[in-house]
Amino acid sequence: GQNIDQPTEMTATEGAIVQINCTYQTSGFNGLFWYQQHAGEAPTFLSYNVLDGLEEKGRFSSFLSRSKGYSYLLLKELQMKDSASYLCAVMDSNYQLIWGAGTKLITKP
Amino acid sequence: GAVVSQHPSWVICKSGTSVKIECRSLDFQATTMFWYRQFPKQSLMLMATSNEGSKATYEQGVEKDKFLINHASLTLSTLTVTSAHPEDSSFYICSVPTGETEAFFGQGTRLTVV
Numbered sequence: 001g002q003n004i005d006q007p008t009e010m011t012a013t014e015g016a017i018v019q020i021n022c023t024y025q026t027s028g029f030n031g032l033f034w035y036q037q038h039a040g041e042a043p044t045f046l047s048y049n050v051l052d053g054l055e056e057k058g059r060f061s062s063f064l065s066r067s068k069g070y071s072y073l074l075l076k077e078l079q080m081k082d083s084a085s086y087l088c089a090v091m092d093s094n095y096q097l098i099w100g101a102g103t104k105l106i107t108k109p
Numbered sequence: 110g111a112v113v114s115q116h117p118s119w120v121i122c123k124s125g126t127s128v129k130i131e132c133r134s135l136d137f138q139a140t141t142m143f144w145y146r147q148f149p150k151q152s153l154m155l156m157a158t159s160n161e162g163s164k165a166t167y168e169q170g171v172e173k174d175k176f177l178i179n180h181a182s183l184t185l186s187t188l189t190v191t192s193a194h195p196e197d198s199s200f201y202i203c204s205v206p207t208g209e210t211e212a213f214f215g216q217g218t219r220l221t222v223v
Binding site for chain 2: 043
C-alpha cells in the first residue's frame with residue numbers, strides 16, 4: 001500500500017531551526033510537496049521536489065532523497081506565525097497526491 | 110498563480126437537508142478539479158476527481174449518490190452533500206491542478222450538520 005509518515009507534533013523555540021521529516025512508500029513517484037496549513041484554513045503551497053537535493057526558498061528549505069524515500073522541510077529563524085501543520089504529499093504514478101497526516105508545529109517564545 | 114474561490118466558507122444545516130458547495134477557478138480553465146474532506150486533526154482525504162463535461166471519479170468508500178459532483182464548465186465545479194447527517198460535518202476543500210507540479214486550493218468550507 002501507499003504510505004506517508006511524518007511526526008505528529010513538534011515543538012521549537014522562536015528563532016530556532018526546525019527539521020520536519022517525511023518518509024514515503026508510494027506506487028511511483030512524480031514529486032513531493034510540502035504544504036503549510038493553519039487551523040481552519042486551506043493548505044498553502046511551500047515547496048516541490050522531484051530531483052534529489054536541497055531546494056531553498058527564503059527561510060524554508062526542502063530536501064529529497066528518492067533512493068531513501070525521504071524528505072525533510074527545514075524552517076530557519078522560526079517565527080511565532082510558523083505555528084501550523086505541515087503536510088507532506090507525494091504525487092504517485094497516476095499523478096494523484098497521497099497525503100501525510102501532517103506535523104503540528106508549536107512555536108514557543 | 111491560479112485563484113480558486115470556494116463558497117460558502119462555512120454552513121450550518123439541519124440533518125436531512127442538502128448543501129451545495131461551489132468551487133470556481135477564476136483565472137484558469139480547469140478540466141479537472143479535486144474535492145477533499147478533512148476531519149479534525151487529520152490530513153486531507155481525496156473524495157473525488159471532478160471532470161468537466163463528464164462524470165466524476167470517486168475514491169473507494171465515497172458514496173457517489175450522497176456526494177453529487179457537477180463540473181458543467183471549465184471554471185465551476187459543485188459538490189452537493191445530499192441528505193446530510195452529523196457525521197458529514199467536516200472541512201471540504203477543492204483544488205485546481207494547473208499542471209503536473211502545482212495545485213491551488215480553495216478557501217475551504219466548514220460544514221456543520223445539526
